Amino acid sequence: MSTLPLLSLVVFTPFAGAAGLGLLRGASPAASRALALIFSLSTLALSLVLLGGFDPARTAPQFVERHAWIAALNVNYSLGLDGLSLLLVLLTGIVTPVALLASAKAERDSRLFGALFLMLQGAALGVFLALDFFPWFLFWELSLVPAFFLIKLWGGQGATRAAYQFVIYTIGGSAFMLAGFAALFVATGTMDFNTLAQLAADGSLAQKLAAFGGGNWTKVIFLGVLIGLAVKVPLWPFHTWLPPAYAEAPTGASMFLTGVMSKMGVYGFLRILWPIFPGPLHDASCWLLALALGGVVLGAWSAMRQTDLKRMVAYSSINHLSYCLLALFAVSYATGRAGPSSEAAAAALSGTLLQMFNHGLSAAALFACVGMLEARTGGKRGLHEFGGVRTAAPIFAGLCGVAMFSSLGLPGLNGFVGEFLIFRGVFGLNAWAAAIACLGLLATALFLLTFWQRVFHGPRAGATTGVFADVQPGEYLTLVPLVALMLVLGVAPHLLTRLINPLVTAWAGHLTLP
C-alpha cells in the first residue's frame, strides 16, 4: 500500500488545475482548454490506480486519510473510498473530460470556463470521498459556486434567473441540512458518518437526541437533512429548479450537472440519510415511495409536454433518478417486515448504484447530442425545429440513437441492467410500487421516440434543410467513449457489479431497525 495520499490527490488535482489556469493570465484559449482537459483527465488516471489497489471484498472504506482539522470541534479531514465512492469517482473521471470536450468549440473565455469546470469537478469528488460531515458539506456547497457562474455566464437567455433559482433553492435546502447536522453534533459530539451510523444502528443516537431536545427531535433533524438532499437529487416535487437550470446551462455544464452533480444527492441519501436515520426513513417510506413514484411517472409525463429538447432530457433525468430513490425507499420500506428477501434488497441496491452510473453516461450523451444540434443550427433546440437529421447526418443519428435507447432501457445496452435490477428488487419489496413505476417505462419510451421521430425522421425540414454536417472529429471524442461504454456495460455489467457486490450484499444483509 502506497503512502501517497491518493484520495487527496484525486480531489485536489482539479483544484490545482483551476488555480493554475487562474494564474496563467496570458494562456491562449487552446492552451487553456488543453490544460483543463489534462487536469480533468487526472481523475480517470488516478481512479485506474485506485482500481488496481481496491479490494472489492472489503466493505469498509479504503485508502482512508484522516487528520484532525479543528480539534476543538472534533472536526476531521477524513477521506475514504468504498465501492459506491469508487463508482462515482470513475463516473466523474469519465464524464468531466468528455463534457469539457463537448464545450471546446463555442465557449468564450476558455480559461475561466476551464477553471470553473475543474473546481466543480474537484468539489464533486470531495463530496464522493469525504467521510466527515464538515468537509463533505464544504465540498457540497462549494460545488454551487462554479455551477452558478457556469450557468449564468455561459448560459442561454434565461440563464440568470435559472442560475439564481438553482443556487438559492439548493442553498435553501442545504440550510435545513446544516441545521440538522449542527443539532446532531451538539447531541453526539461527532460529525463522522461512520460513527453516527453506528450510533444509529445500536439505537443510542435516538436516545441522545431525545435527551437533547425531546422525543420528536430525531424526526425534526431527519426532515431537515431529507429536505436538503431531496432538493439536490431532486425528489419530486422539489424538482422545479432542475429543468430551467439544465436547459439554460451550456452543453458541457448540462452534461456535468446531470452526469455527476445529480448523483451527489442520491449519494447523500445512501451515505447519510439511510445509515444515520434508518428508523425515521422507514417510518416515512410510504410517503417517500409515493413521491419517488411521482418523479418516475409524472416526470416522464411532463417530459412528453416539453418542446425544448434540453428540458425534455432534463425531465428524463428526474425520471431516471427517481428510480434510484424508489429502490432505496422500497428497501427502507421493507426493512423490518417479514417476507421480503435480502436477495430483493441486494437487487434493488445494486440497481440503484448501476443506474447512477448508467444514467450519468446516457444523459450526458443525450445533452451532448442536443448540444451538437444547437452548434449546427445557431442554437436551435426545439422539438419541432428539425426533421430528417438522420438523412443529413447518419452517423450522428446512429450514435445519438444508441444513447437514446440506452436511456429508455433497451436490453443489450447499459441502462437495462440497472433498471431491471431496480424493478426486480422493488417488485420483491413492494410489488405495487413496481407495477406503477412500469408506467414510467412506457412514458419514457413514448417521449424519447417522439423526440427521435420529430428530429431525426421524416423529410429534411426546418433547421435541417441547410448545410448540416455529420459528426466532426472532435465530436467523436465526446460521443464515442460514452457510446462504447453503453455497449460494453450492457453486455458485461459484471465489470461494475464486481466492484460493488460485496458492499451491496453487506448492506442488504443488515436490514434491521434500531
Next chain:
Amino acid sequence: MNLSVQYLWLIPALPLLAAGIGALTPRSGKAIAAGATIGAMGLAFVLSCGALVTALKDPAAHLVANFTWFELGHSAVRLGWLLDPLTALMCVMVTFVGLLIFIFSTGYMHEDANFTRFFCFLSLFAAAMLGILIANSLLLLFISWELVGLASYLLIGFWFHKPAAAAAAKKAFITTRIGDLGFLLGMLWLSDATGSLLFYDAGKGVLETSALTALVTQTTVGGLAVSTAIGLLLFCGAAGKSGQFPLHVWLPDAMEGPTPVSALIHAATMVAAGVFLIARVYPLMSADQAIATAPLHALSVVAAIGAITALLGAVIAVAQNDIKRILAFSTVSQLGYMMLALGVGSWVAAIFHLLTHAFFKALLFLAAGSVIHAAHHEQDIRQLGGLKGPLKVTFATFAIGMMALAGVPFVFSGFWSKEAILHAAHGWNVSHLPFYAGLVAVVLTAFYMTRLVAEAFFGQARSPASEHAHESPAVMTVPLVLLAICAVLLGFLGTPYWPWLQHTLDPKFHSEPGGGGLMVTSIVLVALGIGSGWAVYGRRLRAKASAPDPIEAKVPDLFAALAARLGFDELYAATVGRLNTFLADAADVFDRYIWDGAVRLLAGLGQFTGNVTRETDENLVNGGFDATSEQLKSTAKTYSRAQTGDTHGYLMLVALGFVLLVLAVMLGGTR
C-alpha cells in the same frame, strides 16, 4: 453433424457478427454487407441442422448449458442455452426462411441507397430472433425479445424519410412495449417467487416440478393461483408481439417497411415469437389445469383471445384493398389460430401451424413483393389485375401460397396444420365457441384470398403500372420456388397418419381418433369460401380500378367499417391517447404553476418581508443611526476596492484559498 448445446450460442452469434460488419461497412460496400449477412445465415442454418440432429437423439431431453452473467448478493444472475426439438426446429425454420428472404432482398433492395444498413438490420434481427429460440432463461429471452423489437422498429422505419413509416415504427414499438410491461412484471414475479429465471436447471428451473408446484399452490388477488397470474402477465407480452386483439393495431401499419421485412419479421418469424414464448413456458401456462376449481385458467384466456383474433383478422381482411394489408390481417388471423391452439391445450398443433405458416406466409409476402417490384410499387389490388400472364412464376407460387393459407385439402401444408388446430379445438371440453370461430375463419380466409388472387392476377391490367409489369429476376423467383415447395411438403410431417412432428416435439403426444367427420366439414367450408369468393370476384372480373367492390355496392356501411379496421385506431386515440395527453398536460401544468408557483410564492414572501422590514427601518431609524451608517459606508468603500468585479480574480482566490486551507490543515494534522 452434431452441435452440442455448449456451442449453441454460435447460431445467433454469427448473424450478430454479420450485423457488426454491416454497421461498419460504408454505403458502397454492398457486396460485403450482403455477403456477410447471407454467409452468416447460411452457416447458422447448417449449425441449426446440426443442433436438430443432436436434439432428435433424445427428443424428450432438455439439454442445457447455464452460466453466471454476474454475481448479485449471495447468488447470481444466470443465463443459459437450451436445446430441445422445439428450439432446433424453430432454428432450422428461421435460418432457412431467413436465408431465402435475405437472398430475395439482394434483388428487391438492389437500388436502395442504404442497402448496407438494411442488411445490417436484417442480421441484427436474425441474431435476436435466434437468441429468443435458444434462451434457457426468461431473462435472456426477454433481452432478445426486446432486441427483436428494436430490429423491427428499425426495419419498419427503414424508409424513415416517409412520415408514415416513421409513425408506424413508433406505433409498433410502443404497442408492443405495452404488452412487454406485462411480460416484465410476470418475469419479476416469477423471479421473486422462485428465485430463478432459468427454464431448466437440474430440478431447480422454473419449468420444473418443484417450482411449478409451489407456484400453483400459492394464491393471489381474486383467488388466482400465482402461476395463473404470472402466465397471464407473460401472455400480455406474447399478445403484443404476436398482434393479438386488442394489441393487434400495430401489425397492419408495420407494412410500411420494405416487403422482405414484412415477410421475415411481420409474417414468418418475429410475430410468431409470442406463440413460441407461450409454447416454451407451456408447463407454467398449463400448471393451473391441475386445480379444477380455479376461478380462471390462464390457457382459457389464451384460447379466447386467440379465437377473437382469428375471427377479427379474417373479417377485416375481407375489405382491405392493399395487397400487403390483406396479408397482414391474414397474419393477425393465423396468429390467432396458433394462440387458439395453445389455449385449447395443443401446443404441438400451434407450433406445427407456426412452422407451415412461416413458409407459406413468407412465400405470399415475397410473391407480393415480386408483384410490387414488377408493378412499380403499386400495392392497391384494384389498380393491378391481369398479372398472371406476365408474372408466371410469381403467379404460380402465389397461388400455391394462397391454397396453403386457405387450407385446400391434402396437398397443401396449411390444410394439415389447420386441421390439427381445429381438431384440438373440437376436443376442448371448456367451450365450443373457439372451435366455431375457427370454422367461420376458415370460410373467410378462403374467401378473401380468392378475392385477392382474382383481383390482382386475373382480368385485365387496370393501371399503367400493371400493364408494364414484367417478371422479377431469378434471385427473387428462385426463393419463391423453394418456399413454394416447402409450403407443400411440410404438411406431410404432421398428418394424422404419420404425426412425426407432433411426436418429436412432445414424445407424450398421442393422436386422438375420429377426425374424419371434422376433416370433411372443413373441406366443405374451404370449398364454400373459395366458391363464394370466385362467384363474387372471379365470375365478373373488375373492369375499372375505380369501380366499387361488389360487397361495397351491396352493404356500403359494413364494408366501410371493415375497411376502416372497425375503428380500433380511432378508439385508442380517443381513449388511451387522450388520457395520455391529458396526464402529460396535467403533469406539466402542475410543475409550472403549482410546484414552481409554491416556490415562487415562498421567494416572494421572503422579498415582501424584506421590504417591510426595510420600510420600517427607514422610517424609524433616526439620524444618529444615519450618521453611523455614513461612517460605515465610507469604510466599506475602502474595502470594496478589493472587489474588482473580476470573476477571474474571485475564483482564483477562492480556489487558491481553499487549496491553501486544506494544505495547512493536512500539514498541521500530520504534526
